Each structure stands twice: as C-alpha cells, then as structure tokens.
Amino acid sequence: MTVFCFDSLNRRGCLRAAVAAAVLAGHLPWALAATEAPNAMIERLSNEVLDAVGKDAAIKAGDVHKIVALVDRIILPHLDFKRMTAAAVGPGWRRATPEQQQHLQDEFKQLLVRTYAGALSEVSNLRIAVKPFRAAEGDKDVLVRTEVRGRGDPIELDYRLAQKAGEDWKIYNINIMGVWLVETYRSQFAAEINARGVDGLIEALVARNQANAPAR
Numbered sequence: 333m334t335v336f337c338f339d340s341l342n343r344r345g346c347l348r349a350a351v352a353a354a355v356l357a358g359h360l361p362w363a364l365a366a367t368e369a370p371n372a373m374i375e376r377l378s379n380e381v382l383d384a385v386g387k388d389a390a391i392k393a394g395d396v397h398k399i400v401a402l403v404d405r406i407i408l409p410h411l412d413f414k415r416m417t418a419a420a421v422g423p424g425w426r427r428a429t430p431e432q433q434q435h436l437q438d439e440f441k442q443l444l445v446r447t448y449a450g451a452l453s454e455v456s457n458l459r460i461a462v463k464p465f466r467a468a469e470g471d472k473d474v475l476v477r478t479e480v481r482g483r484g485d486p487i488e489l490d491y492r493l494a495q496k497a498g499e500d501w502k503i504y505n506i507n508i509m510g511v512w513l514v515e516t517y518r519s520q521f522a523a524e525i526n527a528r529g530v531d532g533l534i535e536a537l538v539a540r541n542q543a544n545a546p547a548r
Contacts, residue, residue, distance in 0.1 A: 370474055370493045370501040371465065373410065380406050403445050412494065412502035413441050419505070420517040424525040424533070432530050439537035440517075446544045472496075 368376075381402070385391050390398050417437045418425040428436065463477040473494045479486045490507035506513045524533040 367495070367500055370476070370495075373501055374476075377406060377410060400445060408441070408445065410500070410503060411444070412504040413437055413444075415494075415502075415504045416440070416444075416514055419514045421521050421525070421530075421533070422518050424521070424530055428530045432534065435534050436530070436537070439534060439541055442541040443537060443544075446541070 384402055384406070388398065388402075391402060414437055417433075417440045420440065421428070421436060425433065425436075463479065465474075465476055467474045473492065475490060475492055477488075477490045479488060481487075488507070488509050491503055492505045492507075493501045493503050495501045504514075521533055524536050528535070
C-alpha cells in the first residue's frame with residue numbers, strides 16, 4: 333500500500349510548518365469591486381489563526397483535537413477541495429463514480445487536515461515575506477509568491493487561488509520549495525490506481541487517515 337506523507341519532501345525540517353503557513357501569507361492590498369480581495373482574505377485568515385493559537389495554551393501544546401477543530405473552522409472553508417482532489421487523482425477522477433469521487437474528496441480532505449493540524453503549533457514562530465504581487469483587477473486566477481522566514485534558511489512558498497463568479501477566492505494548490513502539493517500527490521495516487529484501481533486508492537487513504545487519527 334502506498335504511504336502518503338510529506339516527509340519525503342522535507343528539507344531542513346521546515347516543510348510541515350511551511351504547509352501551515354500557506355494560508356497565512358499575503359499582505360498587499362488589492363481592491364476588487366464585488367468580493368474580498370485574495371490578499372485581504374489571506375491576511376484575515378492569518379490574523380484569526382495566529383490569534384487563536386496565541387490565546388489557546390492547549391493548541392500551542394499540540395492538542396490534536398483542538399487543532400483539527402481550528403483548522404476545520406477557519407482554514408477549510410477557503411480551500412477548493414473538489415478541484416484539488418480531482419487534480420491530484422488525475423485521469424482516474426473521470427473514471428470514478430460520483431460516490432467514489434465524494435469518498436475520495438472526503439478522505440483527501442482528512443489527509444490535508446492532519447497535515448495542517450500537525451503544523452499549526454509551529455506557526456507562531458514563522459513570519460511571511462510577500463514577494464511583489466502582480467495581478468490585474470478582474471483576474472480570476474492568481475499566483476502569490478511568498479517566503480517563509482524564522483526557522484533556518486528561508487523557504488519558498490507560492491500558492492494559487494481562483495475565484496468563480498459570485499463566490500469567494502479559494503486556494504487550490506500550494507508550492508513548497510519548488511514542489512507543488514497537488515502534483516506530488518498525483519504521482520502517488522496514480523501508482524495506487526494503476527495497482528488497485530480507484531477503490532484501492534480509497535482504501536489506502538482510509539487506512540492512512542485511520543492510522544493518523546488522534547486517540548480519543
């Protein structure tokens with residue numbers, strides 16, 4: 333069974349913290365007429381998360397249940413999980429039934445929640461330097477380039493956001509030190525699908541999430 337883990341990409345012990353910081357970057361004003369600008373949204377999320385972590389000793393101490401609840405409440409609504417899952421699964425997504433697609437999305441969400449949860453306790457020790465942001469009013473797909481500082485060498489951190497008509501901005505991919513998260517999972521998921529089909533990938537994700545579930 334394929335093991336899905338970011339550890340193989342970890343350089344200088346900073347990857348998990350960088351993943352959590354992916355939703356904490358963006359401090360340049362960019363006015364849009366109808367909805368909250370992507371930079372403003374990310375800045376708001378950053379303040380909410382850092383404030384919650386700073387006020388809750390249990391979160392800072394690594395209480396997994398409270399960290400997962402924080403991630404679910406503040407961060408998850410701003411990630412496009414359907415798009416991320418479809419891109420990560422690749423061609424197998426189109427062959428999956430609607431029920432399989434939903435199951436894949438649910439399990440992939442749990443996998444990423446554990447990743448964010450495992451990193452949040454380190455967020456307070458990081459700071460984000462936002463590189464020049466180039467986007468025009470009316471753009472619906474943007475790239476924000478940032479640099480994470482505060483633990484060893486600076487870490488390159490880029491993320492993509494998209495906006496559908498009448499909806500808020502959603503994060504759909506993250507680039508950590510030159511490696512895009514969705515593409516990394518795509519290679520792992522493809523190997524599982526080729527070996528055991530879509531159901532095999534679902535079983536692998538379920539097993540992985542069960543293994544990572546916090547003790548009650």
